[in-house]
Amino acid sequence: MRGTVRRTLAAVAAAALTATGLVAAGAGAASAQPRAATTVATHHSTSGHSTTQHPSRAMTGYTQVVVAPPVYQLVAGAGITPAPIGGAKAFAYKDTLAARFPITGYALSGLSIKHSGGISLTAGAATISLSDFSIDLARGKVSGVVNGSIGSVGRVDLFTIAGTNRLDLGLVRLKLTDTAAGALDSTFGVDAFSAGDTFGYATPRPFSRF
Structure with a gap:
């Protein structure tokens, strides 16, 4: 693996x-x-x-993230509504939800892929947004900016990158960090997310049209 x-x-x-x-x-x-x-x-x-x-050229492409079906069922069953923010796109995909985040640039130092946009999760007055993702290939981590009813957390590591067990959903698997799991549990007053849980699957597509 x-x-x-x-x-x-x-x-x-x-x-x-x-x-x-x-x-x-x-x-x-x-x-x-x-x-x-x-x-x-x-x-x-x-x-x-x-x-x-000369003006710099805009980057193209996107990274697609597919929410793991068990997580999507948990979210839907709890009355939590996901929605794209900041120019991202979301759509139904194989009995779950997929989102696409525009790639805005690459950093050679550290081998990172940067994105704009994000996703929000809302249930009543409780809400949390995860945005501006950065895939750090050197560390095998994905960071993002966290905001919501728990306050402005700033940029934190959200996922660790692991080998996929669902190639039909994505090239790599995204596993929750302790920080991300705690933020989700605190936002919605639940004890449903744990570090190491598979949140979704990601596929960077730097040459595809967003």
């Missing part, structure tokens, strides 16, 4: 690095064009030559 996780992380890292190279190459090609579609600023270097700064 550990070898499977390593191979999966290596494949995801390779995709991220390749995407980074393509974006950099695209930016270089754009700078070679004699006329740009957008306005650019011209500066003078200390050597007396002018240099032109």
Whole structure:
């Protein structure tokens, strides 16, 4: 199983690095064009030559997260309503729920994939939002920003990355950290989530259209 996780992380890292190279190459090609579609600023270097700064290109692609069916049944049975926030998308998927979070960039140091958007879980006055996910391939962790009726928690590790046991749902499995499980239990006044529980399955798709 550990070898499977390593191979999966290596494949995801390779995709991220390749995407980074393509974006950099695209930016270089754009700078070679004699006329740009957008306005650019011209500066003078200390050597007396002018240099032109081109606007950075937006990243493309998304990461799809499928909620583990037992978790979805638990959430639905407890009257907790999930909803996408901040530009994310959510839809029914194989008797559970899937969400897509736009990829906003890659960091070569630490091999991380950054996202915008998130998901909220609400039951009456109790609510919690998880957003701005960052997949840290070097540590095998997924962090996110937590807010809600328990207060503004900030960025914390939400999931550990493990080998999938449902390839039809995702390339890797997301297991709750103690911090994430505690935040969910505290928000909804339950004792239903534990560290190590499978929350869902993730598949980064850096070359797909969001």
